[in-house]
Amino acid sequence: MRIVISLVAVLYVLAAFYGYFWWSDRQEATTQTQVSQAISTAPEKVQTEQLRFPNVQPVEDSSSAMQVQLITQQLNSMQTSFAAQLQQADLKQQAAFKNLQKQIDDLKQQQAQGATPTKTTEPLIADSQPITTNANPPSTEQLLEAQAVNAKQRLKADMSQLDLNLQAEAPDLARQSNLQQKVEDAFNQAELANMIQGRTECGQVFCKLDLQGQAPEGVDVLQTLWEQQVFPEATEVLTVPKSDGSGWVVYVARDGQSLPTIP
């Protein structure tokens, strides 16, 4: 009898524990549902993303079409400026490349001539300075101007060398007289004798013809000399315009020979 009563008591205790745990679980589930509902019903706050491009201004919240148009315009302007910058950089790079190519060619030519190192280094340094040492790369026009200045300096030096060679040689008076006569006849024939005067000096290797004066517009003085067969056949001629525009200096190689090489 006592055993039966004990069993019933144990069953009651178990039922009480089970009821308590069931009630406890139910209370916890109800609280979580209420919290999640409170979160989901909170007003959503949208944060606008900051664009990385500094030039882009925030668009006013008017209409979507207007926004798209403004963004398109801004993108187009950015694309245009970027393309212009690229083109400018490309031009600078091409100018630098041409300058380098010219220096290489000059070096090759001077090497072929066996020029002294002191002569080669000066223009090279002057050429390379605008490219390498300047923090702001010079424009294409500046590079071309620098190259023109260098080329004219080299030409002046080379012409001085040719003149020195001419003075050092014994004059070829027969050839000098012949060429002088041809030049005068050519200018008389072309009716340019009153406008242009020619003075000839001849050495053993080449002649120098100094032309002074201005021809009428449309008349090519040098082509006139070619047409009047002033220059001997199978020869080489170097024509240098005077810097002040007052005429030309023409170097004519002896028949069948070449002029002394100048860069």
Next chain:
Amino acid sequence: MRLVPSLLLAATIGVLSSGASAAWQSIPGAACSPQLGNQTTQFNVVNDTGLARVGANSAWVSCPIHRTMLVRQILYVNLNHPAARETACKVVHSNYFTGVARTMVINARGTGNVVAGFNTSTLGTMEAYDTYSVSCNVAQGTTIRGVSWQDN
């Protein structure tokens, strides 16, 4: 077995690339024109390939070389002589920076198709802004067939 086709492919690419480096440019004689405007009527264009002198005596004819086409090595002027004669042709290399013009003259001699060949390296290296021009002193009956040059 894969080695042989690979070697053949490499050899083909090498041959093609070396051939591409030797670029030739040319212009027909019909592209040439007399240097004096009043002599225009004294020339005839021959089938779009040549320019023939029909007037008496001789006249200088200039053949244009486009500025962007660099002249680096050899330049040929192709002529046709109706009889044994010689034609003087000149090549002028003008330096952009100084205005210096260096001219070389060569005579093409013989009968029929003759060629005047210029080694332009003696005229100095052609730079990007430099100009080249070719002109010949053409006598009656002579035809300029064209000009060709190597541009690398």
